[in-house]
Amino acid sequence: MHSRKSILWMFLAAALLALPSSAMAQKVEGHVGKLNGHVDAGKQLYFRYCWGCHGFRGDGNGENAPYLNILPRNFVSATFKCRSTPTGTLPTDEDVFNAITRGFYTTYMPSWTALTHQQRADLVVFIKTLSTRWTKEKAGEPVKVPAEPALTTDGIKRGKELFAKLECWKCHGQEGRGDGPSAATLTDSNDQPIRPYNFAAGTRFKCGETNQDLYKIFMTGLDGTPMPSYGEQIKPEEAWDLVHYLRTLQVTHNSAELALWQGTKEGAEIVKAAKITGTPTGSGIKQ
Amino acid sequence: MKGKALTVLLAATVVLFVAGREPARGRPSANDGPAPGTAVVKGIAKFEGSRPAPTHINMNADPSCAKLHPGGLVSEDVLASPEGGLQNVVVFVSEGLGDRTFDPPPQPVTMEQKGCVYAPHIVSLRANQELDIVNNDATTHNIHPAPSNNREWNKAQAPGTRVDATFAREEIAIPLKCNIHPWMRSYIAVFKHPFFAVTDKAGNFELKNLPPGDYTIEAWHEKLGKSIQKISVSAGGTKELEFVFKSTAGH
Ligand SMILES: [Cu+2]
Numbered sequence: 001m002h003s004r005k006s007i008l009w010m011f012l013a014a015a016l017l018a019l020p021s022s023a024m025a026q027k028v029e030g031h032v033g034k035l036n037g038h039v040d041a042g043k044q045l046y047f048r049y050c051w052g053c054h055g056f057r058g059d060g061n062g063e064n065a066p067y068l069n070i071l072p073r074n075f076v077s078a079t080f081k082c083r084s085t086p087t088g089t090l091p092t093d094e095d096v097f098n099a100i101t102r103g104f105y106t107t108y109m110p111s112w113t114a115l116t117h118q119q120r121a122d123l124v125v126f127i128k129t130l131s132t133r134w135t136k137e138k139a140g141e142p143v144k145v146p147a148e149p150a151l152t153t154d155g156i157k158r159g160k161e162l163f164a165k166l167e168c169w170k171c172h173g174q175e176g177r178g179d180g181p182s183a184a185t186l187t188d189s190n191d192q193p194i195r196p197y198n199f200a201a202g203t204r205f206k207c208g209e210t211n212q213d214l215y216k217i218f219m220t221g222l223d224g225t226p227m228p229s230y231g232e233q234i235k236p237e238e239a240w241d242l243v244h245y246l247r248t249l250q251v252t253h254n255s256a257e258l259a260l261w262q263g264t265k266e267g268a269e270i271v272k273a274a275k276i277t278g279t280p281t282g283s284g285i286k287q
Numbered sequence: 288m289k290g291k292a293l294t295v296l297l298a299a300t301v302v303l304f305v306a307g308r309e310p311a312r313g314r315p316s317a318n319d320g321p322a323p324g325t326a327v328v329k330g331i332a333k334f335e336g337s338r339p340a341p342t343h344i345n346m347n348a349d350p351s352c353a354k355l356h357p358g359g360l361v362s363e364d365v366l367a368s369p370e371g372g373l374q375n376v377v378v379f380v381s382e383g384l385g386d387r388t389f390d391p392p393p394q395p396v397t398m399e400q401k402g403c404v405y406a407p408h409i410v411s412l413r414a415n416q417e418l419d420i421v422n423n424d425a426t427t428h429n430i431h432p433a434p435s436n437n438r439e440w441n442k443a444q445a446p447g448t449r450v451d452a453t454f455a456r457e458e459i460a461i462p463l464k465c466n467i468h469p470w471m472r473s474y475i476a477v478f479k480h481p482f483f484a485v486t487d488k489a490g491n492f493e494l495k496n497l498p499p500g501d502y503t504i505e506a507w508h509e510k511l512g513k514s515i516q517k518i519s520v521s522a523g524g525t526k527e528l529e530f531v532f533k534s535t536a537g538h
Contacts, residue, residue, distance in 0.1 A: 079439050088440030166445065167427040170349070170467050181348040185469040189433055221441045226466030228429035228443040232450070 027135050030125035032097045035118055042126025045119055053108065058130030070107045071190050078131035079189065079224040082207035087221040087229035089140025090133060096124045098208070105204040143219045145212050146236045151244055156261055159245025162238055166230065171196040175274050176249030189224040196226075199249035200274060214243050251275050322496045326520035329493035330527045332376035332486045332506055334367040336534035344470040351426045352403030352468060362470070363408045364510045365534075372490025373532055375409045376508045377459060377476045379483035380494065381515065383502035389480045391416040395451070398473075400428050400444075405463070405473035407485070409509070414457055414479050420450040427467065432475065434461040441466075459507055474509055499524075506530040 030037035046054075055062040058075035065072055073080070082099050083091035091099075100120050103111035112120060128134040149155065163169060171186065173179040176199030188194040197205070207213050207222070219239055221229030234242070247257035248267065251274045261267030341361035346353035366374040395417035399406045403424060412418055422428055422444045430450050431441040436458040444450050454461065460474035476483065484492040494504075499521045507513040511532040520526050 077439075087442060088438040166443065167467070170427070182467045182469070185348065186466055189439060221443075223439055223441060226429070226431070226441070228431065228441040228466075230443045233443050233445050233448065 028125060028128040030093045030096075030121060030128055032093050032117070032121045032124060035121040037093075037121040037123070037125030039122075039125050039129060041119070042122035042124070043129075045115070045123050046126050049112075049115075050123070058127065064108075068108050069192070070194075071192060072109070074190075075127050075130040078133040081222040081224055083140070083220050083223070084142040084216055085140025085220060086143060086231055087223055090137055092139045092142060093121075093124050093128075096127060097121060100124070102208065104206055106206065143216060143231065144236075145215055145219075146240075148211055148243075149237065149240050151256055151260060153260060153264055153267075155241045156244050156248060156257065156267070158238070159241035159243070162234070162242050163245055166234070166242075171226065172199065176200055176246070186226045188226070194225055199246060200251055202250045202252035211243050211247070214246060215239050218242065249274075324499070324522045325496045326499060326522065327493065327495055327525040328497060328502075328504060328518065328520065328528060329491070329525065330378075330529050332373040332378065332490045332492065332508075332530045332532065333371045334365065334373040334490075334511075334532050334534065335371065338367060339365055339534065346403065346468075346470065349403065349426060349468055352424070355402035355424075360402075360404070363404075365508075366488075368489050370489070372486070372488070373508065373511075374486055374488050374490060376486040376490070376492070376506050376530065376532070377409060377411060377474075377483065378486065378492040378494065378504065378506045378530070379459070379476075379478060380480060380497070381503045381505040383500055384480055384482070384498075387480070387498075389413070392481075395419045397421060400424055400465075400471075403428075403465075403468050403471060405471060408473050409460070409476065409485050410463075410473065411476040411478070411483055411485050412454075413481065414455060414477050415453050418452045418454075418475070420444065420452065422446055422448060422450075428465045428471070429467055430463070431466055432461050432463050434458055437461060437477070459505075460509070476507075504528060506532075508532055 028039070051062055053062040053064045053068065053072040054060055054075060055065065055072070060072040060074035062072060078090060080091045080095065080099070083089070083095045085091055085095070097120055100112045100115075100123055103109050115123070169180050170182045171178075171180045173183065173196075178196040178198035178201075180196065183196050186194050186196065205213060205217070207217055217227070218234075219229065219231045221227055221231075230239070244257050247253075247255045248261040248271065250258065251271050258271065262271050342364065344360045344362055346356065346360070363375065368374070391413040396410060396412040397419045398410050399421045401423045403426065410418065420430055425446050427446065428444050429441060430444055430452070432452075433439060434454070436456045437454045442450050454475065454477040456477065457479040458477045460476040463473045463475055465471035476485075482494045482497055484494055486492045497520055501517070501519045503515050503517050505513055505515045511534070514530055514532070516528055516530070518526055518528070
């Protein structure tokens with residue numbers, strides 16, 4: 001036991017010396033609010049808490065990775081799901097910070113609120129040294145999220161029409177149970193099977209809980225997954241209608257949208273039927 | 288893609304050198320003869336051996352796609368003519384241009400989605416040249432390139448709308464897929480120079496206006512792999528090449 005531990009420490013020390021090159025590290029900065037991230041501090045934290053899954057080089061091939069069915073983020077390819085920036089662009093420092101803070105529900109990535117804000121900012125900078133993309137490209141311009149319009153029944157109905165027209169149901173299913181006709185064949189960019197979000201199950205959203213977060217998901221897409229960006233396809237007011245409708249699909253999750261929708265005859269029938277049919281964890285797909 | 292049952296073998300290399308050929312006169316263009324003082328590399332890609340059984344595409348996930356192919360549809364992975372010409376092989380100069388640089392042409396390249404199939408199956412274009420992606424289907428697609436040397440992105444495309452894209456760096460070739468329709472898969476070959484071609488139905492290709500010099504010519508096929516040949520060309524010359532892709536399927 002003791003000798004194994006000392007070998008591990010030797011390996012860690014070698015890792016700290018070997019990676020990454022300090023020349024590269026110096027080019028990268030990270031700022032979250034008023035906090036300046038420090039690469040060296042971030043490196044220490046990374047090789048204490050993160051490398052077991054995300055790997056020695058940050059390529060997502062840590063020693064735990066073979067046991068995880070959702071692979072750890074590959075910081076070398078630097079494709080990130082939860083961004084405020086358009087599809088294909090790098091996220092902002094805040095986006096990465098928020099991902100560390102929030103963790104990724106339904107994956108093995110925990111919420112790192114046990115680390116201080118400064119420590120999380122330090123990790124953001126260190127993660128940016130793991131890919132050359134951060135020295136070649138700037139983060140994307142964050143997608144503008146206009147003020148949320150007042151919630152109305154008409155807005156929910158327009159959102160419902162959009163859900164049909166944009167064919168969200170092809171993957172997410174007519175009732176948002178994640179069981180659409182294309183659901184079973186979906187894979188992520190690692191060729192791993194991936195399930196579309198099941199609204200009826202009411203689990204937390206991966207990229208944040210607010211309506212603004214939901215808005216950003218379809219205006220930016222979740223890069224590395226089958227969820228595309230609709231940023232060039234729908235107008236901001238349409239995106240808000242869709243947000244309000246999607247909340248009504250979360251039939252096990254109390255919201256102002258669900259309450260309003262259930263107050264209408266049409267909505268009450270749909271919600272009642274959705275609660276009766278299927279299980280809260282989805283129908284056709286094995287968990 | 289992985290675990291392919293086919294391997295590629297570079298077989299006979301037929302090199303014919305037609306010396307002292309009179310260079311064509313006039314302004315060079317893509318459809319003209321070669322520019323004065325340049326060379327042509329042309330030839331054929333061939334498929335030898337037992338052909339893989341055609342893969343029938345199951346479009347049940349989307350009836351709006353299936354109804355456009357009443358007779359069914361097979362995948363475009365390996366398309367060989369009765370004479371053995373292999374279609375959709377990307378033939379290009381992989382080495383020998385030194386540090387020459389080439390500006391991308393201003394006109395875009397178009398790729399169409401119709402019947403939930405990409406046309407052409409292999410798109411070839413220049414780095415930073417615009418690619419116009421058209422959706423002529425009644426269904427929504429998503430355009431999802433999976434590059435290793437360019438940025439990954441993923442955009443939804445409603446019927447009748449367009450998505451414009453560029454790829455900044457050379458990459459042969461970027462897999463392109465639609466997640467909604469899992470059979471939709473094609474490749475985008477991105478070049479930093481103009482010396483590339485995709486073989487036609489008969490397996491033919493032609494690279495024009497090549498400056499005299501020593502080159503490595505590579506032929507790449509999505510399922511059968513790649514093979515290379517080293518050549519020298521001189522001003523006014525034409526070089527003929529044959530690339531043979533062999534199947535070891537069914538052994
Ligand atoms: Cu499609």
